[in-house]
Amino acid sequence: MTERKAAVIGGGVIGGGWVARFLLNGWDVAVYDPEPEAERKIQEVLQNARRSLPALYDRALPDEGHLAFQSDFGEALDGAAWVQESVPERLELKHQIHADLTALAPPNAIIGSSTSGFKPSELTAQGARVIVAHPFNPVYLLPLVELVGEAGQCADAAAILRSVGMYPLIVRKEIDAHIADRLLEAVWREALWLVKDEIATTEEIDEAIRMGFGLRWAQMGLFETYRVAGGEAGMKHFMAQFGPALEWPWTKLMDVPDFTPELVDLIAGQSDAQSGHLSIRALERLRDDNLVGILRSLRRTKSGAGGVIVDHEASLPPVMESVLPVTVLRQVPETWTDYNGHMNEAHYLEAGAQASDRFMEMIGADAAYIASGLSYFTVENHVRYLAEVHAGDELKITTQVLATEGKKLHLFHSMTRGDGTLAATMETFLLHMDFQARKSVAPQGAVAEALAQYAAAHRGLAMPDGAGRFVGQRAAQ
Structure with missing residues (x-):
């Protein structure tokens, strides 16, 4: 069994998302799907994933793994540590597939099913070895995966999933549709009634979600949102105030509208009018760009899924250093670009600031050092913009120490694109400060x-081109 090989059985929307999640986190992935268009569809999913998942991070993900499309079931499974089944939701089909998986997969491999509805007891009724590992679309961006099944297998699965940046939620007891889809189903049923009864259109319902409680749910979920709604008195006050409403005839959750052709046509027609002018791939790219922006905002406060990204980023292996340390190696996110599609000038400064922060960590002036009351403060920066940088470009920054004199630190950051082009430089001058004394002091220890x-390692290096320049200075002829 190869420690970092995943086998994905079924290459649809969810299967393709699993491929991207593992592949972009450095795992080799083998895909088995006899559908003739499977490879094309997965490559399109990967194209979206490559422009979005790395954009969540301020450090580079591991080198991409090797992707293979296998026509032989056994070859796809050979050496896999993780096997993910994502075939259509037909129990007889899953029984057939899992009988083969149990017989052919390595004995220590985790076998997960992406099923959104079937319980582990249903999947294992004919002797299969499988747990539920139910993700959410897009799998390569959304961290949640519900795990249901044998406790030991779920614990092993959770460790692997955390290593690829996911948030495993182990469901205590098996139940139809697990946890998240039961909540979604409740909203979906109400929405069907609202459309059928001509209370609202599909677009108006979507606006109600994304303009209102959807924004709160992304950071606080349901119960924490209601705790805040209770004011200083908290959750008990909220429940006392709104609990009686549970007895009012607001909901039709116990009743489902007849799924007639007329209802299907009504909803499909409204949906086409709402977003039919965009292709599915364009909608996916729009969704991914928005998710990246939301998730990057959440990571600033480590709220919700943002905390998962921060923890995963901290576990990524450091970049190997040369004489000049690599202080930034990352992909440029869409949110860093402006109306021209180029990286905005403010983000060149942000990238340079990240390089300074990383260098501080390298010399031990990290979060714990700052908590002790000492740190470096930036006094002056000079940025040169030398070449365009676009969303999706790799950005690499190396840092040279130009001078260290007591409390002073003089650094020079060189920013290059993935093709080796020097895109910018940033020269920065910092002072070492004592917070409590409110004065500059020399670092110690x-x-x-x-x-x-x-400083000693860089002392013999040539002065980098552009060092010591000032605004408006002409280049040497």
Whole structure:
């Protein structure tokens, strides 16, 4: 069994998302799907994933794994540590597939099913070895995956899923549709009635969600949102105030409208009018760009899914250093570009600031050091914009120590695109500060020693081109 190989059985929307999640986190992936268009569809999913998933992070993901499309079931499974079944929701089909998976997969491999409705007891009724591993679309961006099944297998599965940036939620007891889809089903049923009874259109219902409670749910969920709604008195006050409403005849959750051709046509027609002018791929790209922006906002406060990204990023392997340390290696997110499609000038400064922060961590002036009351403060920056950078470009920054004199630190950041083009430089001057004394002081101890080592290693290097320049200075002829 290969420690970092996944086999994906079924290459539809969900299967393709699983491929992208594992592949872009450095796993080799083998795909088995006899459908003739499977490879094309998965490559299109990967195209979206490559422009969005790395954009969540301020550090580079591992090198992409190897992708293979297998026509032989056994070859796809050979050496896999994780096997993910994502075939259509037909129990007889899943029984057939899982009988083969149980017989052919490595004995220590985790076998997960993407099923949104079937319980583990139904999947294992004929002796299969499988747990439910139910993700959410797009799998490569949304971290939640519901795990249901044998406790030991679920615990092993959770560890693997965390390593690829997902949030495993182990469901305590098996239940139809697990947890999240039961909540979605409740909203879906109400929405069908609202359309059927001509209370609202599909677009108006979507607006009610995305303009209102959807924004709250992304960061706080349901119960924490209602806790805040209770004011200073908290959840008990909220429940006392709104609990009686549960007895009012608001909901039709116990009743479902007849799924007639007329209802289907009504909803499909409204949906086409709402967004039929956009292709599915265009809608996916729009969705992914918006998700990246929302998730990057959430990571600033470590709220909800943002905390998962922060924790996963901290576990990523550091970039190997040369004489000049690599202080930034990342993909440029769509949110860093402007109306021209180029990286906005403010984000060149942000990237340089990230390089300074990373260098501080390298010499030991990290979060714990700052908590002790010491840190470096930026006094002056000079940025040169030398080449265009676009969303999706790799951005690499190396940092050279130009001078260290007591409390002063002089750094030079060189920013290159993935093709090796020098895109920008940022020269920065910092002072070491004591927060409590509110004055500049020289660093001491391990930080001073680490800084001295870098300064000695860089002392013999040539002064980088552009160092010491000022605004308006002409280039040498």
